[in-house]
Amino acid sequence: MFPGLFYVKVVFSMDDATVFMLRKGQTSISNLLLENYTDLGLNDGEFLLLLMLMKFDQQKEDVDLEALSKMMGKTDAEIGTLLNNLIVKKVVELRTVIDASGRQRDCYDLSFLYEKLVQIVKNQLRTRSQKQETATKEQVFDSFQKEFGRPLSSIELEEIRCWMEEDGYSPEIILLALKEAVLSQAYNFKYIDRILISWEKQNVHSAMDVQRVKDQREEKKTNRKKKKGNANRPKIPLSHWSGVDKDA
Numbered sequence: 001m002f003p004g005l006f007y008v009k010v011v012f013s014m015d016d017a018t019v020f021m022l023r024k025g026q027t028s029i030s031n032l033l034l035e036n037y038t039d040l041g042l043n044d045g046e047f048l049l050l051l052m053l054m055k056f057d058q059q060k061e062d063v064d065l066e067a068l069s070k071m072m073g074k075t076d077a078e079i080g081t082l083l084n085n086l087i088v089k090k091v092v093e094l095r096t097v098i099d100a101s102g103r104q105r106d107c108y109d110l111s112f113l114y115e116k117l118v119q120i121v122k123n124q125l126r127t128r129s130q131k132q133e134t135a136t137k138e139q140v141f142d143s144f145q146k147e148f149g150r151p152l153s154s155i156e157l158e159e160i161r162c163w164m165e166e167d168g169y170s171p172e173i174i175l176l177a178l179k180e181a182v183l184s185q186a187y188n189f190k191y192i193d194r195i196l197i198s199w200e201k202q203n204v205h206s207a208m209d210v211q212r213v214k215d216q217r218e219e220k221k222t223n224r225k226k227k228k229g230n231a232n233r234p235k236i237p238l239s240h241w242s243g244v245d246k247d248a
Helices: 014-024 033-042 044-058 063-070 076-088 111-148 152-163 172-183 187-200 209-230 238-242
Strands: 093-098 105-111
Touching: 044 063, 044 076, 063 076, 063 093, 063 152, 076 172, 093 152, 111 152, 152 172, 152 187, 172 187, 172 209, 187 209
Parallel strands: none
Antiparallel strands: 093 105
């Protein structure tokens, strides 16, 4: 060491490092954003800058362009270009606000970003639903061809399509009507159509509803048989049961 000079060796314990890390905080990033930022039309540089803006937003800090340049290793001009790109692509919005002290300052509003993410979710769910619907339609067509033992004609395919898309019958209820027709040995589209119309009038929309209608029908049959049996039963005077002859 040089004479007259001294140094202080600073040793950070693990606890100090932990406290420092906790004080720096964390930035929460949606997995949806990580997986779909290219669908927002962003390149890697724009995406990284967006993450930096999210950091400032979540920590309630003003955006520091100088700090951004340092963290991203870019010039102020490059940062300005990236910011402008995010604004043009309607991912962020530059707004002027007045703080508590009455001072005007610029801030970057991320509302557009979250609206776009919500739209991405809706589009993905719609696409998934359409794929499932297409698969279900194919299942209905395959079931008819299997039960009929032959390929369906174009007219028959159109009839099934009309049941689903125009009449609003679910694939489940159509397959149940097909099952009823098969059990009755009625391989006939008109017969199936009559079943569907009848069920619609009876508010049948599921397998449980079909079973309910069957149970009601069986109950009516049982009641009719009981009434018929009672009607055919010979009438026996009550006096015979009591052992007393009413003429005695």
